[in-house]
Amino acid sequence: MSRSGLIELEAVLAVGRCGGFRAAARELGMSSSAISQTVAALEARLGVRLFDRTTRSVSLSAAGEQFLGQIGPALATIRSAMEDVDQHRERPSGVLRLNAALNWARMILEPLVFEYLRRYPDMKVELVTEGRLIDLVAEGFDAGIRNAEALPPDMVAVPIAPTLRSVIVGSPAYFDGRERPKVPADLMKHNCVRARKPSGAIYHWEFASHGQAMELDVPGSLTLDEADLMRRAALDGIGLVWIVEDLVANDLASGRLVQVLDDWSPSYPGISLYYPGRRHAPAKLRAFIELVKEKSGQLDLRSQRV
Template identity: 70%
Template structure:
């Protein structure tokens, strides 16, 4: 099959996997119009409609379902063969697609991503942030970063940061005229900045001391779902915030923020790189794994 035919097959599988042209186009690094043209070209040659399209949705036709069931495994084998040949390449090239949370992305950007691009100028990196835990294979990613406690059991993990600590902080302006909390239950008498998770639920603050664990549904007047906004709000004195220690280290040193409940916020296992357990990892991923091991702390 010529290269254009392979692109058409990849386009059809991507649209079926993502349920739409826009997301599939992002995965493949194509424009939506180019992707639509590729799918239409294959449909024209086959003489059948692979997708039922409306103004709001795209779904596989009966012919499309049969076609995907037979083509997707073969396309996976082609990709595996390409990756196996790639083992013999001296320097990695291509695009490395990584998925992680926004907070983790800030931790890995400079020591890993930028260093990787410096070492391997033929490489490109696409770093996608998402708070939900996704299926790497299904979404077309090479690897991801998550907290060790959140890793899927069927993935290979490479630890990066040894520990992470979430701490409770507030601004001097917030504490003016207020008594600092001494135990987690005291938070019920304070104003807190609440966090909405990707599932839609409100995060319950977790604490631990000498084996005793406590979860608090903290009260507050402001609920946010993005760390940078929460950081801005706590500096403005809106309320108390539970946040990763590394993100506010400079604010603590400059006394822009005050830490409380120190003895109730122990460190926990940190970030790990994780990736599917394939027989052979492609050269681009092997090089990145080696860098993670080198820079682990």
């Protein structure tokens, strides 16, 4: 089979799996128009319509379902053979596509991504940040970095930071003339920088101490959806912030920020690299996995700001 024939089959499979040309294009690294033209060319050669198209949706026709059911296993065998051969490559090459929440991307950029590029000069890395948890396969990513407790159940997880801790911080200027909170309920008298989740809901601050846990919908004049913006608000004296300790470690050490309610600051499962477990990991991903395993437990994930 020609190379163009394989591309056509992969394109049809991707459109069927992703449910649309745009998502399939992202997965295959092609433009939507190129995917559409590739599928149309195969349909013309076969003389059947594989997809029913409307202005709003793309769905498999009966012929398309039968066709994908037959070519899917065959292409999986071909990909497996190619990946098995790829294991013999001395150095990985290509593009490693990673998806991460912005906070975690900042934390792993220098110790993992930069180190990976130094070790494997034939590699390129595309690191995409977004708040929502995505379907790695449908969106065309090799792996992602997220909170360990938020990972889909069908993924293989490799710990990057086994545990994280969140703290309540404010600037010395904010506390000037204000009494520092001694228990979480005292926060109801303070101006707090509220956090909005990717889902749109307001995050309730979490506390735990001596087996007692609680959540508070704290008051505040400012609502943000990104940790570095919250850090900036705290540094500027706007209010108190609930934030991952590693992101403000240098600010706490220098005295630019002050921590309160230390006894109530909880730890929780940290961040992990995760990837689909139902297929072989290519050499480029295996190399990154090995780097994560090598560095896990000894990474300094604190913000590098001064």
